[in-house]
Amino acid sequence: MKQVEMVNGHLRFPTLLSGDGEPVILLHGFPDTHENWAVQMKLIxxxxxxxxxxxxxxxxxxxQPGNGDYSLHAAVDDLLVFANQLGGRVHLIGHDWGAAVGYLACARYPDTxxxxxxxxxxPLKRLPQALLKVPEQxxxxxxxxFFQLPMAPEAWLKKDDFSGIDKLWQRWSPDWEPGLxxxxAKHTLREPGVLPAALGWYRHLIRLWRKEQRETQEWLGMNITVPTQVLIGEQDGCMSPRLLDHTVNHGDFPGxxxxERVSGAGHFLHLERPETVADLLIAHLKRGECLA
Known part of the structure; x- marks a missing residue:
């Protein structure tokens, strides 16, 4: 496993690198770190x-951009730049926020x-309507x-050595001991500026007056022609597995x-059931190998 950097303008993104073959980009979520992809990366x-x-x-x-832009639009731009640096055609795997970025990027730039x-x-396209049918969500x-409020989220998360992060992991992946x-994740969130930046992703969701935010809303309504796989842990305490009953529409995915519902796993299913999830990821990669 190598430590390298991906670059977008003046921003330098610490990156794990492993293997030789068609490129696969893996995007993490909150509250997590790119370093936790290491086990999946080795298997893939x-x-x-x-x-x-x-x-x-x-x-x-x-x-961390000087203008504080943590919008999904900016994150999609980062991803597109990375893909271009890798030759313009890549496989994509995303967890949590990384998955949200992936849905948008695949809708808007399917050829990548x-x-x-x-x-x-x-699937995000029908999620707003699904919330009415899955009220527990x-x-x-x-x-x-809560995370869109000023100051209070930082205080709650950092209290007693980031006990708020402990509580989120325990709630989202019950009956599992995450250990290292x-x-x-906590080590990454302790780095200068990282916690406010991570919360900035949530705070940008309500900035509906921005042109970029309106564009991402348009992307949400698009069909996705990229061959897509959705994996949900049956014990996910963050996103109810019942949402699948109301968000999955094969007509929205012409490609x-x-x-797949992964038994014995919660929100961090790729960490809880690494071999099972890796088998599903690899099978999907092989079904959609990039053409030269």
């Missing part, structure tokens, strides 16, 4: 792929991606509204859609 690299897991925008001091797998996030998503994975 052993299957014949080059894996790159960059830090998301803001998750290191070197990739050979395959896409979303972990822990159901409103409660589960309450943290998102959780410590890795094909596969959906």
């Amino acid at each position: 690299a052993d299957a014949g792929y080059t894996c790159l897991a960059p830090a998301l925008r803001g998750y290191a001091p070197s990739c 991606f050979c395959t896409f797998t979303a972990l822990a996030i159901p 409103i409660k589960l998503s309450g943290y998102m509204q 994975y959780l410590e890795n 094909g859609l596969r959906v």
